[in-house]
Amino acid sequence: MNKLGFGYLRLPKIDEELDYEKINQITDAYLAAGGIYFDTAYSYLGGKSEEAIGRCLSARHPRDSFMLASKLAGYDAKSIDDCWAQFNTQLSRCGVEYFDVYMLHWLNKKNYTIAEKYDEFGFLQQLKDKGLAKKTGFSYHDTADLLDEILTKHPEVDYVLLQINYLDWESDAIQSRLCYETCVKHGKKVIVMEPVKGGSLANIPDRAxxxxxxxxxxxxxxxxxxxxxxxLENVEIVLSGMNSLEQIEENMRQITPMPEKEMAILQKAVSVIKGATAVDCTACGYCLKHCPKSIAIPQYFKLYNEYKRNPNDDWKIIPVYDSLILKNGAASECISCRRCENNCPQKLPITKHLADIVQAFETKE
Ligand code: SF4
Ligand code: SF4
Structure with a gap:
């Protein structure tokens, strides 16, 4: 079996611009290896992800050779008309006439209230009735209790997109297992995001x-x-943000289901990995667009994790930080407005971590 879907979020770039030649290559390689599912969203890369779908996928491959999922930034909508305007932009950017799966993006308590206020679930149903979306669902970042409430009220959706990986499986904040079990209880299929936790589970300590x-x-x-x-039995697709041919080749290998005995071994590695990770950031970048000081939060967290793992490497890590702050706000420029924290799916105490970074990187001679 292989349930791998291609997430069009962490696409290859050259000097901050998308590298379309490389995206063509990896898109073709994924399809040639038997993959069919692509995932994007209205907000990914400020709209450039959907444009890349149009340019590298739908303009170059027959529509019936792939499945395409996208998401509505319903949290920004103020009416059904706004939803339609976004949706039509998405069709045009992606160069398609329908989506195989269409979701509300990023439901949590606050965004669910907005979705109910503007009848965004009703909008999903309209799309389905008109054949503009074959299946519907939502991506989710909150507690299992709220998920239970939403699925009880909206049994008409087909999918839930959940953050699931072995590190977050028993996490109190992410509640991966509890959310997965809630989907099973409601008979919903699950699509997985962040199976490698933003790449951090590809780079684990030697002991793990x-x-x-x-x-x-x-x-x-x-x-x-x-x-x-x-x-996991109810999982239909596992999204991975691949950006090289090597990753496609490795990830598209045939996979045998993991027995419980092996899942238990993974859980033994969790405490080792958690002990060596100072900041549990997945590098999703959702915090960035809200920061009035243009602080490069995920890049600083990545450096800080490297530093905490190998404090003696500060002589090579701090110069990288110094060069980043020439183009971005420094950690010390944070004004504690907490806009970033309100938009972090991992619920990280970003301001506290930035204060630690100031101590580590900005106070050394
Ligand atoms: S709290 Fe700091 S890092 Fe977060 S958005 Fe405000 S200024 Fe930016
Ligand atoms: S701090 Fe939070 S929102 Fe920002 S990149 Fe990391 S996980 Fe994403």
């Missing part, structure tokens, strides 16, 4: 790698993470 060798000594850490998510 040793533990995972008990499962298969030849598999990479990323392969273990993807296999875990694919092994």
């Amino acid at each position: 790698k040793e533990i995972l060798k008990e499962i298969d000594e030849n598999a990479t850490p990323a392969a273990h993470a993807i296999r875990f998510a694919q092994s």
Whole structure:
């Protein structure tokens, strides 16, 4: 089996511009390896992700050779007319006449209130009735209790897109297992995002790698993470943001379902990985557009995690930070407005972590 879907979010770039030649290559390689499912959203890369779908996928491959999912930024809508305007823009950017799956993006308590206020679930149903969306659903970032409430009120949706990976499986904040079990209870199929947690489960400490060798000594850490998510019975698609031919080749290998015994070994690695990760950032970038100081939050967190793992490497890590702050706000420029925290799906205390970064990177001689 292989349930891998191609997430068009972390696309290859050259100097901040999308590298369309490379995107063509990896799109073709994914299709040639038997993949068919592509995922994008109105807001991904400020609209450039959907434009890349139009240019690299739908303009170059027959419409019936792939499935396409996109998402409505319903949290920005103020009426059904706004929803239609966004949707029509999406069709045009993607160069298609319908979506195979269409979702409300990023439901949480606040965005669910907006979705109900403007009848966005009714909008999804209209799309389905008109044949403009074959299936519907929503991506979700909140508690299992609220998910239960939403699915009870809206049994008409087909899918829920959940953050699932073995690190977050028992997390109190993300509630991956509880949310998955809520979907099972309501008979909903699950699509998985962040199976490798923004790439962090591809780069785990050596001690955790040793533990995972008990499962298969030849598999990479990323392969273990993807296999875990694919092994859950109600999971239909596992999205991965691939940006190289090597990743496509590795991720599209045939996968055998992971038995419970091997899942338990993964959980043994969790405490080692958590102990070595200072900031649990997935590099999704959702915080960035809200920061009035243009602070490069995920890039600083990545450097800080490297620093906490190897404090003696500060001589090479701090110069990278110094060069980043020439083009972006420094951590010390944070004014604690907390707009970023209100938009972080991982619910990270970003301002506290930035204060730690100031101590680590800006106070050293
Ligand atoms: S709290 Fe700091 S990092 Fe967050 S949005 Fe405000 S200024 Fe930017
Ligand atoms: S801090 Fe939060 S919102 Fe920002 S990139 Fe990391 S996980 Fe995403």
